[in-house]
Amino acid sequence: MTGDVLIDVQNLSIGFKGRSGKLLPVLRNIDLGVRRGETVGIVGESGSGKSTLALAMMGYLKHGLRVISGQSLFGGNDLLAMPARELQRIRGGKIALIPQNSGQSLSPNLRVGAQLAESLALHGKVAPSAFPQRVTELLQQVRLPDPAAIASRYPHELSGGQQQRVAIAMALAGDPEALLLDEPTTGLDVTTQAHILELLSDIAARYSKAMVYVSHDLGAIARVCSRVVVMYAGEIILDGGAATVLTNPGHPYARGLLASIPRLANPSLPLALEGRPPPPGGVGPGCSFVERCAIAEAACRAERPGLQPLLAGGRVRCRLPERAGSIPTRRDGKPGSASGSFGEPLVRLSNLAISYARQSLVDQLLGRKPQGVPTVDRVDIDIRQGEVVGLVGESGSGKSTILKAIAGLVAPAGGEITYDRSGALPATVEHRRPEQLRDIQLIFQNPDESLNPRHTIEQILAQPLQLYFGLSGDALRERSIGILERVRLGAHYLDRLPSQLSGGEKQRVAIARAFAAEPKLVLCDEVTSALDVSVQAAVLDLLDQLRRDSGTTYIFVSHDLAVVRALSDRVAVLYQGRLCEIGPAAAVYSRPCHPYTEALMGAVLEPEPGARPVLMAEDIMELSPPPKGCPFQRRCHRKVGPICESTTPPQQDAGAGHVIHCHMPIEDLASAQIVRTWDNAGPPHVQ
Amino acid sequence: MRAGPTTPDAIPARPSRLVAVIREMLSRPSGCIGLFLVVAHVILALLSPYFAPFDFKAMNANAILAPPDTTHWLGTDQLGRDILTRTIMGGRQAILVTAIATPLAVAWGGLLGIYLGLAGGRLDDILMRVVDAFLALPWILKMLLMIVTFGTGVGVLIPTLAFFYGIPVIRIARAATQNIVARDFVLAARARGHSRVSIMRRELFGNVLDALMVEGAMRWSWMLLAFTSLSFLGFGVSPPTPDWGLMIADSRNFMAIAPWPAFAPVIALSSLIIGINLTADALAKALGIDRAQAAVH
Ligand SMILES: Nc1ncnc2c1ncn2[C@@H]1O[C@H](COP(=O)(O)OP(=O)(O)O)[C@@H](O)[C@H]1O
Ligand code: SF4
Ligand code: SF4
Ligand SMILES: [Mg+2]
Secondary structure, three states, X not given: OOXXXXXXXXXXXXXXXXXXXXXXXXXXXXXXXXXXXXXXXXXXXXXXXXXXXXXXXXXXXXXXXXXXXXXXXXXXXXXXXXXXXXXXXXXXXXXXXXXOOHHHHOXXXXXXXXXXHHHHHHHOOOOHHHHHHHHHXXXXXXXXXXXXXXXXXXXXXXXHHHHHHHHHHHHHHOOOOEEEEEOOXXXXXXHHHHHHHHHHHHHHHXXXXXXXXXXXXXXXXXXXXXXXXXXXXXXXXXXXXHHHHHHOOOXXXXXXXXXXXXOOOOOEXXXXXXXXXXXXXXXXXXXXXXXXXXXXXXXXXXXXXXXXXXXXXXXXXXXXXXXXXXXXXXXXXXXXXXXXXXXXXXXXXXXEEEOOXXXXXHHHHHOOOOOOOOOEEEEXXXXXOOOEXXXXXXXXXXXXXXXHHHHOOOXXXXXXXEEOOOOEOOOOHHHOOHHHHHHEEEEOOOHHHHOOOOOOHHHHHHHHHHHHHOOOHHHHHHHHHHHHXXXXXXXXXXXXXXXXXXXXXXXXXXXXXXXXXXXXXXXXXXXXXXXXXXXXXXXXXXXXXXXXXXXXXXXXXXXXXXXXXXXXXXEEEEEOOEEXXXXXXXXXXXXXXXXXXXXXXXXXXXXXXXXXXXXXXOOOOOOOOOOOOOOOOOOOOOOOOOHHHHOOOOEEEXXXXXXXXXXXXXXXXXXXXXXXXXXXXXXXXXX | OOXXXXXXXXXXXXXXXXXXXXXXXXOOHHHHHHHHHHHHHHHHHHHHHHHOOXXXXXXXXXXXXXXXXXXOOOOEOOOOOEHHHHHHHOOHHHHHHHHHHHHHHHHHHHHHHHHHHHHOHHHHHHHHHHHHHHHHOOHHHHHHHHHHHHOOOHHHHHHHHHHHHHHHXXXXXXXXXXXHHOOHHHHHHHHHOOOHHHHHHHHHHHHHHHHHHHHHHHHHHHHHHHHHHHHHHOOOOOOOOOOHHHHHHXXXXXXXXXXXXXXXXXXXHHHHHHHXXXXXXXXXXXXXXXHHHOOOO
């Protein structure tokens, strides 16, 4: 089905001028051809050069970058050496880019239909009289229900997934021959992401375009691409069929990367890849991966390996591809969860409700309660001493809100938080006792936000140490060094600023700051979401080690089900601030009962060739929880009937502490299990 | 593959931020010109008594409103005083007063703004309404009211200027603080249980300081204009002390026959204001602050 080579990057090197005046390469000798009808995935960790490459494919260089050598051909013409006018023409009409968050970059004050018509007018391929019909067609192409209604809406009236679909429709408006997608689903919820990927793989199959799909997420790539290119330190290190790259790649880095991905079906901790990639200009004369390679030889340091063709097809940049097979791509299963008996409940959330609705002045004067449906409601969870309780749910499901309430940063509107048999915990930090404050520590998602950019690591660690232990001088410094070593960083980090650390190192400092308090309960809010997978694996491993050493209890929040699986003993699934299901991780993951859990698990993208998500719940926008009944009622694919809208679902016990909040009888819930399909043909299967 | 202790790459010694910022400012034409003008004016203000060609009080009855010549390079005024001398000394009072009043304004406005930005609540609501009301009044009216009530002179002008020009600083500091308070490191400090004062001191000051420095530079230029205007109206410096505002006021009656006495102080004042504005601009860019967000009053 594939045709001639449309995008052809030849020996392309791109770099920027460093402080020393030397040209530092960001891309090095890239050779890559993409045929019509072919979908190529480009995968790599942050800084590996994948976005730079995608942009170069449409003749665009980010500010400060310049071509060192090579060309980027499109239909035989070098885009990087083309007059601006002509480039403009090609970019608009023949090649289209869909960047990350492009859904959010639609103009806010123009109706969707008008925006699409505008881009049709720009490309001038369709007569203005045919615009309305073409707009409808485009919206149908991206599978938006009721195109007429969508066309008359403003972007903010659409959900994130719908916005992204409109952005894709805009890109398709010019009927381009090539589509470049740069992290098109990053930042979307799991279920939405699965829907968008189905759409993309369908477009790829149906319209025989040349598609380039850039992502850090091998699961997403696996779903859409037939061929995968792996980048590392600005080089292509592996290029081959998706099935091979995802199961038995011939490059040590690609194998390490696979091993570092947490998987739904595997309860153990992923394996960390040691070290970090060299910075631009930091590669020696030899192989760029040599510092981290388990099978490196002396010769690897001396000479840079070429990108050699493999007998089995594809290309690899390694001297010893046949020996790479000895590096595991799966871990053998060191269980992350302590799978033992736990102590007494340490924290107990009973009937917790939290509302962000602000009391208006009138309400205050009249002594009325704030109006509106509470963000979080009816949450009951016991967290036992030494346990890791995972909290999963899509963005906006109230995970962070619950953590903030436990940390005393928002006051609950109802219910109670009891702590360590000392009775109810005062609602906010101002009223808590110093030892209660010390006992509960919070770690945030993004260390760039959670570490003060003006403080050195020493000042950052000093904060809890001074506050809780009154340390100063040498004792303070000594303790700081000890804590840094616990998170596997050295004393020489003390006088650095956060901006001088890598993402993973920053997150370790944030973890160190929390553990400096010697807490009993650590609240982890998406602590690995901002990190690359291989770094994430190292951080998960660290968190696991720390709690084994100190017996700390965790509440571990994440939108990523596989990550929660790797670390948690028990899991609670939240939707719109209400509990859907809670139980031992093994039970919930092997036998998801609640329809929402089922939908979530079905939507997870596994980096397996041919793995296909099962799309159940509808991709619609929910701005606030329904006022009564089941929180999932508007999207549920197994709704029992009107009772779901009128009555709070009962708690049903499936045994061993596995509790499901649903009106459907437990036998029915347990019998209908998701069946993942593993083929690659036909339209996606929507139940 | 358990990750062992990470060995970090060698990182060069951190250059002091001040040095880095000044270097960055000097890398732009606006920063170079601005800093040159400001430094030149400050040096003139400090040292002019030692090298002014004439005595600023000395009148020359033979050269009343004399045009520029080799003796009086910029000519003389209506009393026959040397304009070059009076111009290079005419900024001394203005620069002295505003150079004291500016830090005072930034200090009190900044502190209050940071506090309100952190504390929020009822007090914040009320005080910000008052600030808005205050800013709605024409400044000259407020100044004159104050001066009519408390009299003139440097002792009154410094606190007056510091007070009035601190009010817009409250707004800037509060807005900058609110941006930072929303960030997780402040949330982390609150969750640890630090006191409000400790949060202001450790987490907020360092991060709001950038915005305050730029704001301070802006306030300084507005204050200079205000001071000069007051002098022009006769409420600032009293004669015979040379002062740009007074000089402009004195010479305006003779504009038709002798324009030069007005030119020199106007150019001196404008060059200082332009210099301060260019410096503030370069400073904002060097610190990475978006000046478009900063309100102008
Ligand atoms: N400070 C706030 N003020 C008002 N609404 C908020 C605030 N923080 C969060 N929300 C709302 O509360 C809901 C739950 O948010 P959050 O707890 O952050 O969810 P999650 O962490 O699961 O993504 C969302 O609808 C969000 O918009
Ligand atoms: S060339 Fe050598 S160092 Fe590089 S990946 Fe292959 S075996 Fe490892
Ligand atoms: S209670 Fe009804 S709507 Fe809610 S999950 Fe169960 S079946 Fe679906
Ligand atoms: Mg969150």
